């Protein structure tokens with residue numbers, strides 16, 4: 001073996017801790033997703049902000065989308081955690097939709113951690129007809145930054161203002177910090193404002209989700225008329241009987257409701273039809 005070329009032992013040793021922490025985080029995220037556990041979801045949010053955000057600054061950025069256009073990816077064997085993370089993000093999106101946005105992305109986790117703290121009366125509910133159009137803005141942002149990059153090849157200029165993810169590395173300019181402050185204050189009033197309406201990465205994953213999503217959220221026949229899930233979804237992703245895959249972040253809220261035999265009309269109708277007078281039980285905590 002050429003002594004100038006590292007063997008796998010030398011390559012893996014410095015990356016082992018990084019890979020182990022990433023694997024532990026992914027297991028946590030997936031367990032919280034499959035168990036539909038609110039408590040574990042919030043543990044995942046805290047881990048995401050602390051580990052992926054402030055410790056590693058590992059967020060999928062629109063610059064990762066640019067890499068696909070010129071194939072400027074890092075060298076595989078020295079960047080195993082990066083490849084593992086990207087594989088998880090793309091793979092989970094193809095399989096289940098925007099799980100990355102719903103519980104892995106540190107910025108999305110941060111804004112979702114604001115949800116239980118901010119009183120409901122401070123929140124502005126966006127009417128469906130406005131939401132339907134406003135969530136197209138992020139596709140316009142994506143098209144704009146990709147076009148700008150293709151023409152200029154510049155990633156250090158105005159494109160930096162399209163994402164707030166630099167905040168985890170604490171390296172913004174005064175103008176960027178001012179923009180972030182405005183965004184976070186606006187998020188107090190409009191839940192997950194950036195994710196729902198502005199994020200180009202969310203738009204990219206939304207396109208992949210719309211085209212793929214192998215394992216979709218089930219719907220009952222009763223969903224055609226019942227509006228309970230639609231009102232529960234805080235991402236504007238349920239429109240009548242349809243789940244809009246590009247907007248759904250697999251937050252579990254509707255799935256928890258839909259499995260709840262005490263709240264979902266599907267189960268209540270089923271019990272009535274069977275002539276069962278026993279009160280069904282809520283099967284999720």
Ligand code: SF4
Nearest residue numbers: 101105108195199202
């Ligand atoms: S929409 Fe953007 S900021 Fe929000 S969770 Fe997804 S990638 Fe993160």
Ligand code: SF4
Nearest residue numbers: 233248249251252254
């Ligand atoms: S409530 Fe349901 S449809 Fe809405 S984002 Fe969550 S999982 Fe998706």
